[in-house]
Amino acid sequence: xxxTQIALKRKPxxxxxxxxxxxxxxxxxxxxxxxxxxxxxxxxxGELYEKARAASESATLDQNLRxxxxxxxxxxxxxxxxxxxxxxxxxAMAEAAAEMKSSGAAKxxxxxRACAAGETLSPVEYFLALTVLQPxxxxxxxxxxxxxxDSGRGLCPVCDGKPLVSVLRPEGDGAKRWxxxxxxxxxxxxxxxxxxYCGEQDNDKLPLFKPAVDTSAISVHxxxxxxxxxxxxxxxxxxxxxxxxxEVAAGPLDMWGVGxxxxxxxxxxxxx
Amino acid sequence: xxxxxxxxxxxxxxxxxxxxxxxxxxxxxxxxxxxxxxEVREMKIARTTETRSTCPYCAVGCGIIIHTLxxxxxxxxxxxxxIEGDADHPTNRGALCSKGITLKQDVIxxxxxxxxxxxxxxxxxxxxxxxxxxxxRIAHLxxxxxxxxxxxTDAQGHTVNALTxxxxxxxxxxxxEINYLLVKAFRAGLxxxxxxxxxxx
Numbered sequence: 001x002x003x004t005q006i007a008l009k010r011k012p013x014x015x016x017x018x019x020x021x022x023x024x025x026x027x028x029x030x031x032x033x034x035x036x037x038x039x040x041x042x043x044x045x046g047e048l049y050e051k052a053r054a055a056s057e058s059a060t061l062d063q064n065l066r067x068x069x070x071x072x073x074x075x076x077x078x079x080x081x082x083x084x085x086x087x088x089x090x091x092a093m094a095e096a097a098a099e100m101k102s103s104g105a106a107k108x109x110x111x112x113r114a115c116a117a118g119e120t121l122s123p124v125e126y127f128l129a130l131t132v133l134q135p136x137x138x139x140x141x142x143x144x145x146x147x148x149x150d151s152g153r154g155l156c157p158v159c160d161g162k163p164l165v166s167v168l169r170p171e172g173d174g175a176k177r178w179x180x181x182x183x184x185x186x187x188x189x190x191x192x193x194x195x196x197y198c199g200e201q202d203n204d205k206l207p208l209f210k211p212a213v214d215t216s217a218i219s220v221h222x223x224x225x226x227x228x229x230x231x232x233x234x235x236x237x238x239x240x241x242x243x244x245x246x247e248v249a250a251g252p253l254d255m256w257g258v259g260x261x262x263x264x265x266x267x268x269x270x271x272x
Numbered sequence: 273x274x275x276x277x278x279x280x281x282x283x284x285x286x287x288x289x290x291x292x293x294x295x296x297x298x299x300x301x302x303x304x305x306x307x308x309x310x311e312v313r314e315m316k317i318a319r320t321t322e323t324r325s326t327c328p329y330c331a332v333g334c335g336i337i338i339h340t341l342x343x344x345x346x347x348x349x350x351x352x353x354x355i356e357g358d359a360d361h362p363t364n365r366g367a368l369c370s371k372g373i374t375l376k377q378d379v380i381x382x383x384x385x386x387x388x389x390x391x392x393x394x395x396x397x398x399x400x401x402x403x404x405x406x407x408x409r410i411a412h413l414x415x416x417x418x419x420x421x422x423x424x425t426d427a428q429g430h431t432v433n434a435l436t437x438x439x440x441x442x443x444x445x446x447x448x449e450i451n452y453l454l455v456k457a458f459r460a461g462l463x464x465x466x467x468x469x470x471x472x473x
Binding site: 171 | 303
């Protein structure tokens with residue numbers, strides 16, 4: 001008898017992610033260009049997720065998620081993502097993306113496989129491949145019986161992806177910490193006072209830095225031992241926050257963190 | 273293999289690399305970051321630390337997390353800014369009762385006693401005293417009571433060395449080590465029989 005423990009999985013809600021990006025673009029002038037572009041990317045990702053969902057109502061996973069993705073189906077979507085970048089992205093990025101239009105299906109698939117395997121790609125190649133793969137990966141991590149309970153590892157239990165952001169969600173009269181996977185977007189349980197990169201547990205070495213206003217739901221969770229940090233989105237402060245979008249909107253905190261000599265554990269899609 | 277699988281596709285050197293496109297600061301993908309850089313200069317950042325502790329009220333011993341503001345430098349007095357239930361604690365999983373949830377008010381409260389108060393026998397007012405005074409006073413009364421009340425032998429003549437006129441109460445935040453010392457000092461040392469814990473009060 002094999003029992004897999006699964007903590008609550010949140011249903012992927014792509015329209016909500018799009019709406020949040022548009023809302024934050026209005027609110028934060030310094031990230032407007034980035035968030036407007038990101039909302040167009042999220043729109044297409046939502047369509048890809050629906051396509052993946054329609055293709056399989058359920059998913060099984062008995063090996064690493066990165067090896068079982070439908071790369072040939074995803075390769076066909078690469079051109080659509082290139083079109084979004086050409087239309088809405090900054091000029092240099094659009095130019096680099098346009099050059100990839102002539103790649104055949106085989107080359108596109110090769111690029112996606114390279115991204116899934118963690119090979120070094122140019123920033124634009126990485127962006128295009130990851131944005132196309134994320135919806136397919138999330139479909140499997142969400143629909144399969146893959147466990148997301150706390151194993152004490154700082155890597156995604158489904159795909160070994162690094163965490164993009166910490167998410168604090170209400171639990172009793174406090175907040176429980178989840179880590180959001182940068183690759184398959186699944187959240188998994190993780191202890192509060194513990195560095196996901198080096199395992200530091202001394203609370204004096206794990207400071208939190210946050211804007212000195214009570215209403216701020218975002219902070220920098222740093223580790224002075226390995227000098228890495230992750231941002232954290234506290235949904236007990238802002239219940240409307242959508243972690244993967246709010247994380248992008250808080251770019252200035254990344255600049256502050258880097259200025260203080262910390263290194264982000266995992267840069268986001270947009271390179272911040 | 274796992275490390276290779278998860279290696280960042282964008283190299284570390286690329287992270288937040290600021291290049292110049294048309295004279296403005298730009299991200300690796302070419303986004304204009306000049307407004308965001310201006311925002312960084314305006315930001316005021318506060319440093320806090322999270323510390324695990326135990327609620328001091330009842331015997332359940334719920335886990336709490338105390339948020340302390342301050343950068344640990346000598347000239348800044350740390351201040352508690354928030355206390356919440358510890359979601360990782362197996363006893364309460366983040367939940368707190370109506371007393372526990374108000375702990376911050378217990379710490380930061382201008383009516384909190386911060387000195388030893390003593391009311392002498394027959395007196396009608398409280399006096400501020402030192403800890404040395406309090407400890408000497410307790411020791412004196414404890415010895416006096418033990419000298420007067422220690423039961424050395426029972427009715428059948430068995431040696432018992434029992435002191436039932438003094439009681440000891442343990443608190444929920446006491447650790448195993450503290451409880452060991454309590455028993456060693458008071459039961460084995462002084463012969464005190466009534467030793468209790470909060471849950472049965």
